[in-house]
Structure formats: structure tokens, C-alpha cells
Amino acid sequence: MTRGAAGPTLVLVLAVGVLVAAGVTLLLERSLTRILLGIILLGNGVNLLILLGGRAGAAPLVGSTSQGEMSDALPQAMVLTAVVITFGLTAFLLAVAYRSWYTSGDDEVQDDLEDRQIVRLAESNEVSTADLGGEGPNGDPEQVDPEPARRRLRRDGETQ
């Protein structure tokens, strides 16, 4: 940001636009590595956007500049926090991508479960919810009227 500029310079605004656009394009990819790159670009674009929200000016140190020329320190503090957070999340996502490649051989994001189930059912020409009720009352011995319990004949020797 240039000192004394009336507002955000056009170059910075364009940079935000380009970063976000490139980030979104990469997010639409299937490979987790490219998605990760997209998130990095998108995150940087958003951070730059926050920086644009504050007033430009000289370093906000009391004594070194007059109050009117100071830049707004708050967006800078927020960007610092946001950068740290984005960095941590990026590292985690990198670990996920690596682990995913390690366990399954690639880092592609698959179709979701529902889609795959529906495709499978459509291929085998089945209805999506088969009746799970299953058996009638006769299939379950405890739902049929029990026969009277059979009495065992007692032998004299056991009744003691």
C-alpha cells in the first residue's frame, strides 16, 4: 500500500480478484493436491482483501508519525491471525493428502457414497429402497402362537 493513497490501489484489487478466481478454479478439480493449491491461493486472496479494508499509511507507531498519516493497524493484526490459521489448516490438509496417497495410491476425491449407490442400483435395475421387512409372522418362531409346553415325564428317581 502506498503512502497517502486515496484508496486501495487498483493493482491490489486486481490481485485479489486474480487470486480468488484462480483459487476457485483449482478448487473445482478432483485431485486433493490441486484443491490444496486452490485453498492456498483463495486464502491469500481473502487475506489481501482484509488488508484492503483498512486505511493505508505509515507504520502505526506512536511518536514516529502523526495520527492522521498512520495506517489502520487492526486489519494487519487480523491478517496475521488469519495467515497463521490458514497456514495451520494448509499443513493439515497436506498431511491428509499425503496420507490419502499413502493408503489408497492416489489423492482423488471420489464421488460421494449416495451417488455411487444410486449408480450401482441403476446398473442392476433395482428400486432404491427394497422392503426390508422380510419375513411374515411364520418366519419368526416367537411370533407364532406357542404350542403348550411339553411336560416331561418325571421319573421317580428325579423328584427327590
Next chain:
Amino acid sequence: MSALVPLPVVVPLLGAALTLLLSGRPRLQRWVSVLCLSSVLVVAAVLLVQAYRFGPVVVQVGGWPAPVGIVLVADQLAALMVLVSSAVTLCVLLYSIGQGRGETGETAPVSIFHPTYLVLTAGVTNAFLAGDLFNLFVGFEILLAASFVLITLGGTEVRLRTGSTYVVVSILSSLLFLSAVGLVYAATGTLNMAQLAGRLDALPSGVRLTLQLTLLLAFGIKAAVFPLSAWLPDSYPTAPAPVTAVFAGLLTKVGVYAIIRTETLLFPGGQVATLLMVVAGLTMVVGILGAVAQSDLKRLLSFTLVSHIGYMIFGVALSSVAGLSGAIFYVVHHITIQTTLFLVAGLVEERAGSTDLRRIGGLARIAPMLGVLFFVPAMNLAGIPPFSGFLGKLGLLQAGVAAGGTLPAVLVAAGTLTSLLTLYAASRVWNIAFWREPRLATATPPARLPGLMVGATTALVALGVLFTLLAGPLFQVTADAATDLRERTPYVRAVLPRDVP
């Protein structure tokens, strides 16, 4: 008394550090976690009483006065949320301890579970108590970072596949939130919510609407409101049972809380009421139709979770005191019930070896207690009188009827239909999994379930029933909270005593 406000955030964070140090001594680790969450529960109860009797409790972090420094605010809504969430997290923690060996048969680093879980709790409470938009963002990030670790716990292939979707979607919503924060600051020059309330009112309505929609988009993804909800049923069910339970109960509700807060405090006036109502109706109907078609218990419950978010959004969209009060009551009810049902699903998995409805049956005969533990919350969710689910839905539907007009009437009809379809889905699970001929998916079922798991689930079922018994006083609190939210002045005056708009 205001010294208590930061404790629900600080205590779990310190506890997380301590449990990380104690990772070699699991016994001590468990005691520390339980102690932390119990103390948070007590503090939250005191805060709620305080907020109910004397108005919002505010603490200025570091002693910096309000617009400059960061504030933590425990008004009635925030305190109630912290109370319910800490009760639920404590029960889930006990459940996970009861599950003992953590993930049986897997090489999961269980020592990491407790610190991460406590960090998650700290993030949730921080989001509830934040009086500052950026602090709210930080709260979201804390809970998200912890949830990323929990959802990929163990690093198996399936969990990574579903977890990566969750991670990417969450990061995207965070970035949207972050850009919204940046835009709000650029437009108003502040992020303190109390100060924003005044300054946003002064903005041109076009700018105001843009900011509102950006925030809504970010929170809508987190709360899993219909067009943005597709990530949820895929990512939640594969995580370990206690993790799924606490995610289902709390994480989406943090999004709903953020929507309630922004729609009442920052953007009152119902500029987007129509949009919210349409979205709420679609969330309800589409979600429950998804649930009806499922053949796995956990996936089915995930879809009911999405569906019932619609009720809360409906209440927010009405933006009357009755609607908001109903929405808050419903959030409280739903946090408890949804968590309970996922815990029961975990018990079913433990007992029968699977939650796939095609492979299990006759559980009511094999494990009658499990049947009771499922039946009560399932009927509660479906809204059978006299349970709290019925009372919450009744409150919302009454508010909808009182609002009048075509769209609320359509929403009332959709809500009734959703309730009936939930009953259908719940009784379908009951018929298939608990009646029928006994059938287990495992050859070696455990003789009995761990006592602590059953105990923790029973405690949550009892809590759900307690909401039914205490519905009168609870509705009083939520109505009071809703009145405060509508008026805005109690919140603003508590944070900025000098300049009330």
C-alpha cells in the same frame, strides 16, 4: 461474577494442554478431562442464572474497554447454549471413556483424543461467548481444527476420504466468513457486535444486504442448511461414534447460533425473511426425504439432522418473539436428542456389529434396554406428545400460524409433514432393527455393553425427558432470551454502557 465468563473457554484449553502432557498416563488424563468439563458445566449453570436474573454478564478481556478490546458476553442465549453444550460434551466424554480402549482393534492414537476433544469444547464455548465478529471467527477455527483431527482419527482410508470432503468444505466456509469479516470492517470500521448493531443500521441498504448475505452463506454451510448441506451426511457417519455424536449435536448448532445472533443483533428487520423461509422449508422436506430412503442407521440420522435444522431456521425467519423463542427451545432440544440418537447408534454398532439396517434385526428382544434407549429419543425427535420435540414443534408452528400470510402457512404445512415423515423414518428403524427375527452382523457379540457407555446414554435420554418436564420454565427462559434479542438494547447496553443507540 464477570470473572466466570472466560472460564468455559480457558478451563478446557488449559485442560487440553495438561492432558497432552499426561498422554502417557491415560487414567489421570481421563480424570482431568472429566473434571474440566464438569467445572465448565457448573460455571455455565451459574452464568445462566446470573444472566436470567440480572442481564448479560460481560468481561472485557485484558481490561481494555469495550470497542477497543475484545469482549466475551454471556447473555441468556449464550449462557443457555454453553450450559446445554457442556452437559452434552460431558456425557459424550463419559461415553467415550466407557468405550474404553477407544477404537477397538484400530491403532488409533487414543492419547490424542482427550486434548483434541477439550480444544473442540473450548472452540464451541468461545463461539457462543464471543462478543466480537473476529473472535467468533477464531472460535469457529478452533473448533474446526479440532474437528478435523477427530474426524480423521486413525487415518484409515474411508475416514480420510470422507474427512477430506469435510475439511475442504469447512475451510471454504471459513474463508467466506473471513472475507465477510473483512468486508464488514471495511464498511463500518469496527467488529464489536454491540457497536456494529448501531453502525450497520446506518449503512445503505444495498451494502447491508450484501454483508448479511455473505455472512449467511458462510453460516449456512456450517449449519448445513439445504442447498449447502450435501457435505454432512457423507462425512459424519464414518467417524467414531462419540465423535459423530458430538459433531451432530453441537457443530451445526454453532452455525445456527451464529445465524440467530447475526439476524437479530446485527441485521434485524427481516430483510431476508422470505429467503430464509424458502430455504427452511426445503431443508426440512429434502432432508427428511433423504432420511426415508436410507438403509443405514447413522446415515439416516444424519439426514434427520439436516432436516430438523430447517425448524430452527424457520423460527429465525419468523423473527417474532414467539418464533425466536421456539427456535432457541428447538436448538436446546435438538442438541440433546440428536446426540443421544447417535450415541445409541454407537451402542447398536457395539452390540450388533453394524448399523446397516439390512444386516441387523430383533434387537428389542436381544437387548431390551437398548430398545428403550432408542425408542424414547426417537419418538422425542419425531414429535410425539408429550415429549419436548412435540412442544418445540408446537411452539414453532403456533408462531408460524400467528405470523399469518401464505409463506408461513406453507412452512407450517411443511413442518407438519416433516414431523410425520420423521415418525415414519423412526418407526421404520424400529420395525427393522428392533423387531423382526433376531439377526446380528457379528458372530461374537459382546455379552454386555460397557456400563459407562450405557450410563452416559441413559443420562442423555433422561436429560431429554427432563426438558419435557421442565418445558414451562425452559420456555420462560427462551422467551426472555428472545425478547432480549429482539430489543437488542440489553446486549448493547451491557457491552457499551455509555452509548446506547
